[in-house]
Amino acid sequence: MTSAAAAELVRQAAFAGTPGAMRIDLLADSCGEGWLHVNLRPGGIDGVPVARTDGVTLYAAEEQLSLLQGLRLNYYGDLSGGGFLISTPEGAESCACGSGFRFA
Numbered sequence: 001m002t003s004a005a006a007a008e009l010v011r012q013a014a015f016a017g018t019p020g021a022m023r024i025d026l027l028a029d030s031c032g033e034g035w036l037h038v039n040l041r042p043g044g045i046d047g048v049p050v051a052r053t054d055g056v057t058l059y060a061a062e063e064q065l066s067l068l069q070g071l072r073l074n075y076y077g078d079l080s081g082g083g084f085l086i087s088t089p090e091g092a093e094s095c096a097c098g099s100g101f102r103f104a
Helices: 003-016 062-068
Strands: 021-028 036-042 048-053 056-060 072-078 081-087 092-094 100-103
Touching (some): 003 036, 003 056, 003 072, 003 081, 036 081, 048 062, 056 062
Parallel strands (some): 021 056
Antiparallel strands (some): 036 100
16 A cells, blocks of 8 residues: 555545555456456445555455565555555456456
């Protein structure tokens, strides 16, 4: 997780009433093509910590830990908005939307 991503996660967690705690989940696509899309949401008490930096802890489901290995989370922002970007784990290809991947 980059510093920019951590700062945005801190902001979102505080706004949602769960300061310092966010959760990352991988959601399977509905088309059955093997894509996994990253879903970030406030909270995380029911997960295991996978990353901690700059005041935020990112939690995930224990059964998804192996899929998250090598995933890097970044955030960009400009005048038109912003969003999270991921760099895929080794051996995976990126989805065109930038928020998903699948293993080849």
